[in-house]
Amino acid sequence: MGAQKEVSLQIQGMTCAACANKIEKGLNKIDGVEEANVNFAIEKTKVVYDPEKTGIQDFEEKVEKLGYHVVHDKQTFDISGMTCAACANRVEKGLQKMDGVSQATVNFAMENATVEYDQGQVTVNDMIEKVKKLGYTLQVQASKEEAANNKDEEIRHQTGKFIFSAILTLPLLWTMVTHFEFTSFIYSPDMLMNPWVQLALAAPVQFIVGAQFYKSAYKALKNGSANMDVLVALGTTVAFVYSIFLGYEWQVQGQVGMPELYFEAAAVIITLILLGKLFEVRAKGRTGQAIQKLLGMQAKTARVIRNGEEQEIAIEEVIVGDMVMVRPGEKIPVDGQIVKGESAVDESMITGESIPVDKKTGDVAIGSTINKNGLLTMEATKVGKDTALSQIVKVVEEAQGSKADIQRVADKVSGVFVPIVVGIALVTGLVWYFFVAPGDLRSALVPAITVLVIACPCALGLATPTSVMAGSGRAAELGVLFKGGEYLENTRNLNTIVLDKTGTVTKGEPELTDVLPEQGFTEEEVLTFVASAENNSEHPLAEAIVKGAKAEGVQIQETDSFEAIPGYGIQASVDGKMIFVGTRKLMKRENIVVSSVEDNMANLESDGKTAMLIGLENQLAGVIAVADTVKETSKTAIQRMHEQGLEVIMLTGDNQRTADAIGKQVGIDRVIAEVIPEQKADEVRKLQQEGKKVAMVGDGVNDAPALAVADIGMAIGTGTDVAIEAADITLMRGDLNSVADSVQISAKTMRNIKQNLFFAFFYNSASIPVAAIGLLAPWVAGAAMAFSSVSVVLNALRLQRLKLKGGQ
Numbered sequence: 001m002g003a004q005k006e007v008s009l010q011i012q013g014m015t016c017a018a019c020a021n022k023i024e025k026g027l028n029k030i031d032g033v034e035e036a037n038v039n040f041a042i043e044k045t046k047v048v049y050d051p052e053k054t055g056i057q058d059f060e061e062k063v064e065k066l067g068y069h070v071v072h073d074k075q076t077f078d079i080s081g082m083t084c085a086a087c088a089n090r091v092e093k094g095l096q097k098m099d100g101v102s103q104a105t106v107n108f109a110m111e112n113a114t115v116e117y118d119q120g121q122v123t124v125n126d127m128i129e130k131v132k133k134l135g136y137t138l139q140v141q142a143s144k145e146e147a148a149n150n151k152d153e154e155i156r157h158q159t160g161k162f163i164f165s166a167i168l169t170l171p172l173l174w175t176m177v178t179h180f181e182f183t184s185f186i187y188s189p190d191m192l193m194n195p196w197v198q199l200a201l202a203a204p205v206q207f208i209v210g211a212q213f214y215k216s217a218y219k220a221l222k223n224g225s226a227n228m229d230v231l232v233a234l235g236t237t238v239a240f241v242y243s244i245f246l247g248y249e250w251q252v253q254g255q256v257g258m259p260e261l262y263f264e265a266a267a268v269i270i271t272l273i274l275l276g277k278l279f280e281v282r283a284k285g286r287t288g289q290a291i292q293k294l295l296g297m298q299a300k301t302a303r304v305i306r307n308g309e310e311q312e313i314a315i316e317e318v319i320v321g322d323m324v325m326v327r328p329g330e331k332i333p334v335d336g337q338i339v340k341g342e343s344a345v346d347e348s349m350i351t352g353e354s355i356p357v358d359k360k361t362g363d364v365a366i367g368s369t370i371n372k373n374g375l376l377t378m379e380a381t382k383v384g385k386d387t388a389l390s391q392i393v394k395v396v397e398e399a400q401g402s403k404a405d406i407q408r409v410a411d412k413v414s415g416v417f418v419p420i421v422v423g424i425a426l427v428t429g430l431v432w433y434f435f436v437a438p439g440d441l442r443s444a445l446v447p448a449i450t451v452l453v454i455a456c457p458c459a460l461g462l463a464t465p466t467s468v469m470a471g472s473g474r475a476a477e478l479g480v481l482f483k484g485g486e487y488l489e490n491t492r493n494l495n496t497i498v499l500d501k502t503g504t505v506t507k508g509e510p511e512l513t514d515v516l517p518e519q520g521f522t523e524e525e526v527l528t529f530v531a532s533a534e535n536n537s538e539h540p541l542a543e544a545i546v547k548g549a550k551a552e553g554v555q556i557q558e559t560d561s562f563e564a565i566p567g568y569g570i571q572a573s574v575d576g577k578m579i580f581v582g583t584r585k586l587m588k589r590e591n592i593v594v595s596s597v598e599d600n601m602a603n604l605e606s607d608g609k610t611a612m613l614i615g616l617e618n619q620l621a622g623v624i625a626v627a628d629t630v631k632e633t634s635k636t637a638i639q640r641m642h643e644q645g646l647e648v649i650m651l652t653g654d655n656q657r658t659a660d661a662i663g664k665q666v667g668i669d670r671v672i673a674e675v676i677p678e679q680k681a682d683e684v685r686k687l688q689q690e691g692k693k694v695a696m697v698g699d700g701v702n703d704a705p706a707l708a709v710a711d712i713g714m715a716i717g718t719g720t721d722v723a724i725e726a727a728d729i730t731l732m733r734g735d736l737n738s739v740a741d742s743v744q745i746s747a748k749t750m751r752n753i754k755q756n757l758f759f760a761f762f763y764n765s766a767s768i769p770v771a772a773i774g775l776l777a778p779w780v781a782g783a784a785m786a787f788s789s790v791s792v793v794l795n796a797l798r799l800q801r802l803k804l805k806g807g808q
Contacts, residue, residue, distance in 0.1 A: 004034060005051050007100075008120040009059060011043050013068040026066050030054055056118075060102070072102050072116040075124060076401070078150075079111050081136040083216055084228035085461025086418055089411050090220070094134050098122050107401050109465035112141060114401050135219025155281055162274045165209040168201045169271040172264035176779070193258040195247030202263035206240050210270045226418035228456040232273060234422070235452035236266040239778060242445055260442070262449075262778070269453055269782030276786025280462070280793055297368040298389060302333035305377075322380040326371045334367040335382035343374030350388060350479070350732055395481045395730065399472040400465075404485035406753060407464035413761075421455040421768070428772040436774075446778065450771035454781035455764055458789040463756035466796035471749030474802050479732035480742045487728040489753075491712055491746035493693050497641055497739060498684060498706070500698035501652035501659065504716055505666060505736065506628040508699075510540055512548025513609055514625035516600055526622045527554050530614055533572035533579040536562040541610060542570075544626045569612065580615035587613050587620070597623050608661030635666045637736035642667070644743055649687070651680055651696075651706070680706035697731075697739055714739060741804050752799055756792045763788050 014020055020040035027036035027045065032053025038045040047059055060070045082088055088108035095104035095113065100121025106113045115127060124140065131138035175192045191197055207214075213236075216229035239262040250259040301312050305323040318324065318334050326332050332345070344356035347369045356372050359365060365378050367387040384390065429448035437443035468485045475482055482488040502508050517526045531549030534542035535556050549556065560573035568589070569582015580590055587594045592615040594601075600623055604611040609627040613620065638648050649670045652659050659673035672683055680696075684706050687694050696703065696710035707713030707727050715727035716734060731738035767784065770776055776784075 003051075004048055006046065006048050007056055007059070007118070009045050009047070009056075009063070009118065010071040011038065011045055011063060011068050012071045014038075014040055014043060016040070019068065023063060023066055023068060026062050027059060030058055030062060033059075056100075056102070070102075073119050074114065074116050076141040077113045077115065077127070077138045078141050079106065079113055079131070079136055079138055081216065082106075082108060082111060083213075084108070084456065084458045085411060086225065086227040087136065087216075087220070088461060090134055090223065090225050090227070091131055091136055091138075092411075094130055095127060098126065098130060101127075105401065105403055107403075107465050108461045109469060110401060112401060113138065114398075134223055135216065151281070155278070158274065158278050158281065161209050162271065162278055165205050165267070165271045165274055168205050169264070169267040172198060172201055172267050173779075176264040176268075195243070195250060195259060195261055195263075198261055198263040199244065199247065202240065202243075202267045205267040205270055206236060209274065210236060213270070226422065228418070228458055230418055231421060231452045231456050232269070235425075235449045235778070236269050238445060238452075239263075239266040239269075239449050242442075246442075262446075265449070265778040265782075268779035272779070272782040272786045276790055279787075279790045280458075295393060297331070299331040299333040299368065303327075304380075316384070318380055318383050320380055320383055324378050324380055326365075326376045326378065328371060328373050328375065330371055332365050332367055332369050332371055332376075332378070334380045335387045336365050336367075336378035336380045338363050338365055338376055338378045340377040341375050343376050344372040346370040346372055350392070392476060392481060392732070395483060396472055396476045399482045399484050399488065400469045402468075402484035402486065404464055404468055404489040404753070406489060406750075406757070407468075407485070410460055410464055410757060410760075413460065417455070417460070417764075421452065424455070424768060424772065425449075425451040432774070443774075447772055447774045449778045450774075450776050450781045451768055453778055454767045454771050454776065454785050456785050458785070459760035459763060459792045460757070462789055462792050462796075463760050464753050466793050467749055467753040467756060467799060470796045470799040471745060471752065471802075474800050475742070475745045478738075478741055478745070478804065480738055480745060481730040481732065482742075482746075483728050483730070487712060488746055488749055491695070491729065491742055492750050494646065494695045494712060494743060496647045496649060496687055496692040496694045498649045498651050498687065498694055498696045498710070499668070499736070500680075500696075500703050501650055501654060501662060502628060503699050503734075504697055505634050505650060505662060505668075506630050508628065510544040510610070510626045511629045512545050512624070513627045513629065514604060514611075515622065516597070516624070517622040518596070518620050521616075521621045524552075524554065526614060526624070527552060528557065529574055529577070529579050529616060529621070530581055530624055532557040532559060532574045533562070533570060533581055535559070536572065537564060537570060539564075541612075541626045545624065578615075578617055581612050581624070584613065587615055590615055590618065592618060592620050594620055596620070606657060606661060608658040608665070630662060630665055631735065633735045633737055637740055638667050640737065640740035641743075644740060646743070647692070651675055651683055653677065677703070678705070681709040684709045695739070697736070714742065744804055745802065748802055749799060752796060756795055759795070760788070760792060 011023060014023070017040050020038040023045060024036050024038040027033055027047055032050045033047060034050065035048040036045060063070050079091060082091065085108050088106040091113065092104055092106040095101055095115055100118045101115060102118070103116040104113060128138045171192050175198070210233070213229045213233045216227065217233040220227045220230055243261040243263045243266070246259045246261055299315055302315055302318045303310060303312050303325045304318060305325065310325060315333050323339070324333060324336060328343070338359055338361055340361060342358070342360045345359050345365060346356045347366060350366050350369055359376070365376065366389075367382070368389045382388070385394075425448045428451050429444045432447055433439070433441065433444035468488060472482050472485075472488055499505050515523050515527050517523050527549050531546050531554055534545045536559055546556070557574055560576065562570065562572040564570050565582070565586065568586040569580065572579050580586055580592070584594060594613055597613070597620065601611045604623070604625045607627070609625040611623055611625045614622050614624060641648050647670070648668050649672060650659065650663050650668045651672050653675055654673055656671070656673040659671045663671040675683055680703060684694055684696055688711070694710045695712040695714055696706045697714045697716055698707055699716065707715065712729060713727040714729045714731055716731040716736070716738065729742050731742065767776070767781075771781055
């Protein structure tokens with residue numbers, strides 16, 4: 001038996017000592033576990049085990065199977081020193097191999113790492129030291145302002161190095177240009193052709209400006225791997241050293257004329273790669289603009305009432321419970337509830353919905369939205385990191401930092417790419433030296449150097465993360481929040497959309513739809529009596545009638561008496577007359593004949609409406625109907641889904657007749673009705689068993705089990721009501737068009753990623769043979785390699801201008 005190890009795990013979800021016993025027994029049954037103790041009070045488990053037989057992953061899987069969850073600490077770091085995807089792979093693998101690290105994801109485009117770990121086994125300092133040994137610098141992620149300043153400082157530093165390098169390289173480039181037959185008329189001073197003058201110009205570029213390539217290459221090789229810098233350092237050093245040898249040979253042998261040197265090739269390659277990196281850094285900064293835009297929406301100050309006085313304070317100083325005043329035209333500083341005033345609020349920056357929303361006392365206001373035309377007083381309910389905007393920024397950042405599955409393929413390829421390229425370059429040199437130009441070292445070196453330079457896999461490393469950043473950022477601006485890169489990737493594979501009815505297809509609140517008076521009564525008369533009687537009821541249908549009557553300008557009267565009759569309806573006395581509102585049973589009890597309206601009742605009910613009979617004294621006065629009305633956008637949105645080849649199914653607890661009526665109204669393919677919330681997840685599973693890729697769209701609270709079971713869970717809602725935790729995608733607008741938008745964004749982003757990967761793969765695989773047969777000069781290869789990365793980033797940036805068919 002090997003040496004024993006001990007690990008401590010934080011457990012979430014235990015409710016009593018029985019839970020602790022269950023976990024303890026489960027862990028003790030694992031082969032290789034010597035002892036497991038679970039402490040319910042501190043929610044921790046200590047496991048002593050034989051690492052040759054089992055490990056932490058087995059413990060975590062066991063705990064999850066038992067219905068509990070192992071909690072990890074999470075930290076995001078900034079990484080400096082990475083130059084290509086191979087560097088990112090090496091850092092990621094190094095972190096993942098550490099004891100106590102359960103997951104590590106390194107994003108080359110964002111130059112950061114997200115690590116999930118157990119503090120009891122590994123510390124932040126351990127990780128920093130580990131990455132330092134690999135040749136990079138890891139530090140806890142700075143604030144947004146610090147990060148922006150660091151990025152600006154990096155751009156300034158790289159710009160200075162590029163200018164210095166360009167000044168020294170320009171004379172060398174000049175001499176090279178005059179070598180060509182068609183440019184031989186351009187004057188070039190003889191002094192510039194001298195090998196030692198060229199050496200003096202090229203050496204600072206090679207060893208001062210190019211020092212970063214040597215350092216990175218050394219650290220990579222020391223750790224048993226190879227990256228882009230190995231190729232650059234190798235290629236330029238060979239050209240530089242061989243040029244010194246040729247210069248020495250020319251000097252010793254006293255040759256006439258000047259030798260053909262390659263100092264300019266080495267210097268131009270380094271200068272162009274620096275220029276490419278400079279463009280790349282600037283362009284990569286733009287892929288993260290969506291988050292900067294979101295953060296820029298935040299108000300900087302808030303006007304609060306404290307001790308009876310109005311005072312302006314920094315947004316960070318607002319606390320829950322503060323009374324906040326918001327004047328017309330101002331940004332609402334934090335999330336809160338309106339306690340006084342009415343206004344229209346522009347929520348487009350949060351939901352993507354351009355039409356201002358009317359707000360009144362009791363309504364929720366979202367921080368960073370704009371108060372258009374009325375003075376509002378609101379009570380702060382969520383501040384700082386709890387506001388809707390902060391939650392959105394958090395989700396977008398996590399999505400941009402996560403990996404799509406397609407990226408893992410690119411990572412694997414780029415991880416083995418550099419050693420293969422070095423091998424190809426070596427073979428190329430040998431073939432030229434022994435077969436193409438026997439014994440001519442000069443002829444053999446040029447194609448070998450060119451292969452090394454042109455094959456750098458930078459574009460490959462940038463292809464996926466830049467598109468994910470740009471795509472998820474643009475989606476957030478349109479009110480669609482993808483929780484991770486894998487959801488952004490997989491949404492396009494959906495073929496079935498399952499919609500909850502209430503609050504998703506419909507508005508979720510009943511409205512008065514029909515008033516049908518009997519002969520001898522007017523519509524206004526009937527509505528007056530019904531609304532006056534229902535004004536005493538707290539039932540949602542009663543509230544809908546009263547609200548509808550007020551909208552019609554009806555004067556509501558006081559009741560002399562009121563009684564709710566469970567299962568029947570209500571009875572009330574208004575202006576000395578008895579009013580009855582309710583079912584057929586109520587009318588029968590009061591001996592009121594309803595046969596004349598049976599057809600109307602049936603028609604209303606077949607339209608999915610709730611119809612109520614109205615009796616005045618002992619006479620039928622008419623029929624009134626209330627319905628949860630369909631959202632204006634639902635029909636168009638479902639039509640868009642059909643155009644995308646999606647089957648649309650509605651899943652609801654309502655009765656079949658009502659559900660069918662709603663389904664028919666909006667063009668739904670299939671209706672599954674009378675399903676209780678607990679059964680919704682089972683219905684989704686049945687669809688998956690039919691081979692369908694299913695998205696469940698619901699309010700994110702009642703539908704949480706179904707959202708979790710579906711291939712993609714989409715929570716639909718607005719602002720602070722969004723159940724971000726329950727769903728894979730959060731749709732900020734209360735509009736089904738966002739479902740079609742999310743599928744469209746996913747498809748466009750994946751197409752963009754595939755374009756980038758095709759370009760990167762095609763570029764590398766096509767250019768290596770061209771370089772190997774000697775059709776490319778080394779400096780041309782340097783330029784092409786540098787700008788391949790820039791072109792990939794610029795292609796990703798096209799996603800930031802994405803226009804959707806739905807008009808957003």
